[in-house]
Amino acid sequence: MxxxxxxxxxxxxxxxxxxxxxxxxxxxxxxxxxxxxxxxxxxxxxxxxxxxxxxxxxxxxxxxxxxxxxxxxxxxxxxxxxxxxxxxxxxxxxxxxSSNFSIGMNIFFEINKKLSKLLQLYSKDYEVTIEEIHHKEKIDKPSGTAISLAKDIVNNKMKKTWILDEKKTKNQILILSKRLDHVPGIHIVKYKSQIEEIKIKHQAYSRxxxxxxxxxxxxxxxxxxxxxxxxxxxxx
CATH class of the missing domain: 3.40.50.720 (NAD(P)-binding Rossmann-like Domain)
Incomplete structure (x- = not known):
C-alpha cells in the first residue's frame, strides 16, 4: 500500500x-x-x-x-x-x-462510556474529574482525547458540560490539563462521591x-x- x-x-x-x-x-x-x-x-x-x-x-x-x-x-x-x-x-x-488512535485508549473510551452510563442514576452524588498530561509541545488544551471522554459522559447524561481548569458546578466535568517534559499521554477519569471513588487510567509509554x-x-x-x-x- x-x-x-x-x-x-x-x-x-x-x-x-x-x-x-x-x-x-x-x-x-x-x-x-x-x-x-x-x-x-x-x-x-x-x-x-x-x-x-x-x-x-x-x-x-x-x-x-x-x-x-x-x-x-x-x-x-x-x-x-x-x-x-x-x-x-x-x-x-x-x-x-479519531482523537486517539491507541488501541488501548479506544477500549478505555468504551469502559468510560459504560461506567458513566451505570452511574447516571446517581449523577448528583458523584463529581467527575478528567486529568490529562502531555508533553510541552502539544498545542491544543485540553487534549482531544479528554474532550472525547467528557462528551461521552455528557451524552450519557451524567453531567451537562465540561470546564477547563476552573471552579466547576455540580453539573460540570472538571478537566485538568498539565504539560510536562517527555510525557506521550496520560488520561485519568475520576468519579468521586462522599463515600467512595472510582478511578480509571490510561497511560501511553510512546508515540x-x-x-x-x-x-x-x-x-x-x-x-x-x-x-x-x-x-x-x-x-x-
Missing part, C-alpha cells in the same frame, strides 16, 4: 517507521498541505494526517476532493469536522477521524502505539467509502 504522510513531525516520523515495518511504501512525506500536483503524482492509496489544528482542514479537504482516503489524528479543529463530513458525503469519499493504530486504520479504510472512526476499525 502507498501511504502519504501529511504532517511530518514526531508523530509523522513514528507513522513512517511503523508503516515501513508493516511493508508499506511511503509515497509522500509533506510537512504542509501538499499541492494538487504533488498529491496526484504520489499515486497514494491512502493518506495519514497528523499536522496542526490550523492546517488539518485543508489537508483533509484536498485528499477527499481528490479521491484519496484519509486517516486524521490531528486534534484542536473539531469545530470544522462537520464541514469535512459534508464534503465527504458529497464526494463519496473516505474519511476516518508508537498511536502510530500503529493509525496505520491499522489506513489498512482498514482502503477500498471503503464513508465516514468512520476507530470503533469500526476495532469492531467495538
Amino acid at each position: 502507498n501511504i502519504a504522510i501529511i504532517g511530518y513531525g514526531k508523530m509523522g516520523k513514528s507513522v513512517k517507521k511503523i508503516a515501513e515495518i508493516r511493508n508499506h511504501k511511503i509515497s509522500l512525506c509533506s510537512d504542509k498541505t501538499p499541492s494538487l500536483h504533488l498529491l496526484k503524482n504520489s499515486n497514494s492509496d491512502v493518506a495519514i494526517e497528523f499536522s496542526l489544528p490550523n492546517s488539518a482542514f485543508k489537508n483533509v479537504k484536498i485528499c477527499i476532493e481528490n479521491n484519496i482516503p484519509i486517516v486524521s489524528g490531528t486534534t484542536g479543529w473539531i469545530e470544522k469536522i462537520q464541514i469535512i463530513k459534508e464534503i465527504c458525503k458529497k464526494k463519496n469519499g473516505s474519511f476516518l477521524y 508508537e502505539g498511536f502510530a500503529l493504530g493509525a496505520v491499522i486504520a489506513a489498512e482498514w479504510i482502503q477500498n471503503k467509502k464513508g465516514i468512520f472512526s476507530m470503533k469500526e476499525v476495532l469492531g467495538i
